[in-house]
Amino acid sequence: MHVTCPNCKTVYNLAEELVRPGAKCRCTVCKEVFPLVIDAPEDDTAPSDSATDSSPASLPSFDLDEPGPVNKKKKGGALLGIVAAVVLLACAAGGIYLFAPELVSFIDSRPVAQEPAPEPVPTEQVKKIALRSVRQYTITNEKIGRITVIEGKVVNNFSSPKDLIKIEALLFDDSGQTVMSKQQLCGVTASLFQLQVLSENELETTLTNKVEVLTNNTNVQPGSEVPFMVAFYNPPQTVREFLVKVVEAKNPPPSN
Template identity: 50%
Template sequence: MIVTCPKCSTRYNLPDAAAKPDAKARCTVCKHVFSLAEVVAPSVGGQTPGHDAASASGSDVSDIIGEVKGYNLDATPPKPEEKKRKRTSLVVALVMLLLVGAGAGAWKFWPRGADKAVDEAAQKLAASEQIKNIALRNVRQYYINNEKLGQVSVIEGRVVNNFTSPRELIKVEASLYDKNGATVVSKTQLCGTTVSLFHLQVLGEQELETALNNKIDILTNNTSIPSAGEVPFMVVFYNPPSTVTEFGVKVVEARTPPEKKQ
């Protein structure tokens, strides 16, 4: 007869005479003791198809328990559903491992300059929002003969605040171009200061720069400019190259005044 352990499914081939009403056996694999009468399965020619059963002898309960030790067959193979669940779990674990590895690799190989580039792009976007409603008015360019410096190129005009709220510390960039449109020289300048024609003719370079960057004039004229308010600007180039044929001006910076504390 074929006996299957009800706990671990290990199977044994025991003599039919061992199946007494009160006979018990102990499994050699899990050590579980069980009643033979409850687990007896019919055998075919003393064998279960597909498995080689071992034999045990004895009729006494103690003999059966003692003889069963060492006569065990392989446990019943896992059900297909269990194998499928194990395979699924393995696949999920591998996918998670690949995702974690990919994330770690992306972090490791993220370009070192990427964060800096993102920050610079954000700053440029914020700056463009601050100047989009600042307009230029009455812009002109002309040359002056300076007694100390020779010929100087002057670009002047006014900036207009077309925002509905105040702006301040507006800065412009003036450029000189050759006939092909290539930039020959550029210069940035805070608005709010100008000098007279006489000063342009007689002052040296250092004196002119000091006058055009006078902090008192800049703070007086280029702070808390109201909506529709205007501010003058002047940019001077010393001894400009003879290849210059064109000029250009653009607003490059403006700020929102801090809120006043009440």
């Protein structure tokens, strides 16, 4: 038989052998304790005094364990309510978009945090840094394969010292399209032996050695030269031309 909690309306399936006059039940959902009410017999015979006059302490009590099928319907109703709420929110958003587009415009116009774009290098910063003795050649490395090397020197033609001069080397194909490019600080070169035997990681570590960069590429006096070398590993066979340009030259920090 089905028993319904009077507090939360949860319905349970109750075994017939547990149905006794005056028994108490406890709802496992809301913990409500309530008397088990059963229908009177169809005949006119009244229940015995032992059933109706029992004191609460002597009445059996038990927990209800398994909700009946009606409880499952209630869960389904709650799910339908959630779906309906989502649909209403979607409709409200659509209404705002159709009938109050200025609100959407206001939201879209709010500033979005973005990383600042890199500032172009002023021409005045590098216009008097000259290139000298630039050449390009190919080396066969036993670990890497072909390496295209571009090397040369930069000359400080400013009337004041410069720090951390940086160049950019580019490789072009027959149609003039850039196929590879690399920026690098001047001040470091590798020997022919190193170009032939070092791995790519070892060679890059050599050409970007910070100690040598700081030694050779800081406080570059007017008229002084700084060497550079850029290595491109296994460039495509379509490479036909190259270009080197100075992209940065900093002023030394003011002395105290």
